[in-house]
Amino acid sequence: MIYLIRHGLDDETHIGGWSNVGLTKKGKEQIKNSINYILDKHLQIESIYTSDITRARESAALIGEALGIKPIEDKRLRELNKGLLNGMDKNTAKEIFPQYMFNVNVHTRYPNGESMIDFYKRIKRDKDKILSHGKSLIVTHRGVINMLYYILNNRQPDMNKKQFGVTHGSIHAYDDKTNTIIKIY
Numbered sequence: 001m002i003y004l005i006r007h008g009l010d011d012e013t014h015i016g017g018w019s020n021v022g023l024t025k026k027g028k029e030q031i032k033n034s035i036n037y038i039l040d041k042h043l044q045i046e047s048i049y050t051s052d053i054t055r056a057r058e059s060a061a062l063i064g065e066a067l068g069i070k071p072i073e074d075k076r077l078r079e080l081n082k083g084l085l086n087g088m089d090k091n092t093a094k095e096i097f098p099q100y101m102f103n104v105n106v107h108t109r110y111p112n113g114e115s116m117i118d119f120y121k122r123i124k125r126d127k128d129k130i131l132s133h134g135k136s137l138i139v140t141h142r143g144v145i146n147m148l149y150y151i152l153n154n155r156q157p158d159m160n161k162k163q164f165g166v167t168h169g170s171i172h173a174y175d176d177k178t179n180t181i182i183k184i185y
Helices: 025-040 054-067 090-096 116-130 142-152
Strands: 002-006 047-050 136-140 171-175 180-183
Touching: 002 142, 025 054, 025 171, 047 054, 054 136, 116 142, 142 171, 142 180
Parallel strands: 002 136, 047 136
Antiparallel strands: 002 171, 171 180
């Protein structure tokens, strides 16, 4: 079994993507609650892989400390690349790049970044490598986990980010025997 967890809450006044915004106090609490779930359910985790983006690395460090496992960074686990908007204050982005803040679709490519379709193709290309480490925990982002839901359910991506319940600190289990993924926490 492979487990995937979304990082804790970060400062949402900034654009996410490949930003280097760290966890908030609430985000750290969310991860501590997730750690309690992992420990209470005795999830078998022998390794931790994490996106190299700050909010994921900080989440992985907290989990790794609790489990006594040193996280391994993997750039393939990065969120959608929002290019020039990565980490930008949302109010500033609305002034400078209003076309990327409203009415975007799966084909909208961010300047110097990706579109949702590009992102889907990237995760699909790397899926087997991402999901190749049994008894592991993958600390990543909503976008990556959503893309795996789309891929494993043979669906094309859409703009409904909330449909798979990938909330901050949520845990999802991938069963390599059935090639399925479900939310467990």
